[in-house]
Amino acid sequence: MDILNPFQIALSLLTSGHAELMGIIGLSLTVSLTAVLVSLVIGLPMGALLATYRFPGRTALIVVSNTFLGMPPVVIGLLIYLLISRSGPLGFMGILYTPAAMMLAQTVLVLPISIALSRQAFESLNGEYALLFQSLGLGRLARIKALVFEARVALLTIGLACFGRAISEVGAVMIVGGNIRHSTRVMTTSIALATSMGELAFAMALGIVLLLVALTINIASQLLRHSFRNLGHDI
Amino acid sequence: MTSDHSSADIIMTARDLILRRDGVTLLESVSAQIRRGSITLLLGHNGAGKTLLMNCLHGLITCDAGTINGPSLACQKMVFQKPVITRRTTVGHLRFLCPQLDAAARHDWLRRAEMDRRADAPARMLSGGEQQKLALIGALAAGPDILFLDEPTAHLDFAATKFVETMVREAHEQGMTIVMTSHNRAQAERLGEDVLLLDGGRLVETAPADRFFSAPSHPLAKQYLDHL
Numbered sequence: 001m002d003i004l005n006p007f008q009i010a011l012s013l014l015t016s017g018h019a020e021l022m023g024i025i026g027l028s029l030t031v032s033l034t035a036v037l038v039s040l041v042i043g044l045p046m047g048a049l050l051a052t053y054r055f056p057g058r059t060a061l062i063v064v065s066n067t068f069l070g071m072p073p074v075v076i077g078l079l080i081y082l083l084i085s086r087s088g089p090l091g092f093m094g095i096l097y098t099p100a101a102m103m104l105a106q107t108v109l110v111l112p113i114s115i116a117l118s119r120q121a122f123e124s125l126n127g128e129y130a131l132l133f134q135s136l137g138l139g140r141l142a143r144i145k146a147l148v149f150e151a152r153v154a155l156l157t158i159g160l161a162c163f164g165r166a167i168s169e170v171g172a173v174m175i176v177g178g179n180i181r182h183s184t185r186v187m188t189t190s191i192a193l194a195t196s197m198g199e200l201a202f203a204m205a206l207g208i209v210l211l212l213v214a215l216t217i218n219i220a221s222q223l224l225r226h227s228f229r230n231l232g233h234d235i
Numbered sequence: 236m237t238s239d240h241s242s243a244d245i246i247m248t249a250r251d252l253i254l255r256r257d258g259v260t261l262l263e264s265v266s267a268q269i270r271r272g273s274i275t276l277l278l279g280h281n282g283a284g285k286t287l288l289m290n291c292l293h294g295l296i297t298c299d300a301g302t303i304n305g306p307s308l309a310c311q312k313m314v315f316q317k318p319v320i321t322r323r324t325t326v327g328h329l330r331f332l333c334p335q336l337d338a339a340a341r342h343d344w345l346r347r348a349e350m351d352r353r354a355d356a357p358a359r360m361l362s363g364g365e366q367q368k369l370a371l372i373g374a375l376a377a378g379p380d381i382l383f384l385d386e387p388t389a390h391l392d393f394a395a396t397k398f399v400e401t402m403v404r405e406a407h408e409q410g411m412t413i414v415m416t417s418h419n420r421a422q423a424e425r426l427g428e429d430v431l432l433l434d435g436g437r438l439v440e441t442a443p444a445d446r447f448f449s450a451p452s453h454p455l456a457k458q459y460l461d462h463l
Contacts, residue, residue, distance in 0.1 A: 128319065129319060129321075131290075132315070134294075134295055135295060135308075135311075135313045137308045137309055146321075146331070150321055153322075
């Protein structure tokens with residue numbers, strides 16, 4: 001295989017606006033960004049709560065969350081499959097082999113990252129601000145709100161970490177999405193399929209596209225971080 | 236400060252405060268009264284328990300024993316020795332400290348602190364003195380009944396120290412009660428009305444400032460003034 005061939009294919013696919021490829025990229029981004037968004041909405045307040053308050057069950061929550069951090073995506077895919085398959089407890093939803101199932105699987109996959117990293121960020125900030133918040137008489141909700149605002153740059157990094165995990169994941173979306181063409185096929189499952197079919201150049205091309213997506217998002221985040229640094233954030 | 240004042244003159248009373256940590260007694264049966272509208276100085280060597288007592292009075296630390304009667308936390312403010320600054324602009328930090336201020340009032344307070352030109356600068360990029368001034372105006376702007384100042388001029392230059400003292404005097408003239416710590420004798424003599432001297436977590440002397448500085452009664456007070 002000519003080493004430049006995949007790059008040429010990737011370039012021509014991208015520049016020609018290849019409809020199927022664009023559909024795959026669009027679905028990949030939609031599924032992963034939705035999963036990241038949902039995991040941040042749930043994970044950040046949970047991280048803040050775990051960092052700032054002691055309550056019964058807190059340690060158990062941390063242990064479960066940390067356990068899920070190291071859970072292989074295929075196992076999560078299997079669990080979600082069992083939940084949403086026709087005979088499963090959530091089978092009535094009828095979302096198996098749909099993008100919704102893929103979003104659910106990726107959300108479960110990245111939620112522990114969101115909780116663990118935000119807890120870490122909030123613990124550090126809470127140590128810095130605890131006395132001030134107490135002195136100002138801030139209630140529980142106001143403290144969490146203030147902490148989330150103060151941690152906004154760290155949260156950007158957390159969002160990126162979650163996105164990196166979600167967009168690069170293949171096992172879980174393969175199981176619950178089924179890699180159905182024009183329906184649930186995303187970049188990673190396309191790469192797996194193309195490789196198994198011997199279309200290595202196309203697989204490499206998709207890999208390059210995946211890298212380009214990651215690169216673009218990282219550049220955007222660096223620009224954002226630079227503007228935040230001007231607000232006195234320690235990065 | 237002393238028991239010869241009527242209860243109406245007293246804004247805060249602490250009785251038999253005891254604070255222990257890891258088997259060590261940090262405050263030992265401290266009882267004190269703060270006169271309404273006074274400037275009360277908490278004096279003592281490093282480690283005497285001044286900041287701890289202030290934190291207890293302000294409600295940041297719960298004592299193991301004893302009672303504190305005074306205004307609610309909403310009517311109190313505290314400026315820490317090392318100001319805690321948020322990751323916001325200067326005006327944004329002021330808004331966070333005192334949300335009830337409108338834009339014009341915020342601008343006015345910043346102008347008084349000669350920081351209006353730095354309103355949109357990141358608060359954490361301000362100098363130490365500017366950050367302390369920002370913390371002070373944030374506390375004063377809320378108009379608390381009682382203001383705690385923990386060594387508010389510890390790391391400040393002459394101009395910033397003068398600003399802090401001017402603001403403290405103004406607040407005092409308007410009737411605000413101020414409790415502060417200081418290691419600066421000249422400043423203590425300039426500002427102080429009542430003195431509480433702590434040593435090793437015990438309150439060893441309570442006296443009007445002029446009497447304390449001219450004729451301290453306790454041997455430890457004399458020793459302390461010799462070193463000050």
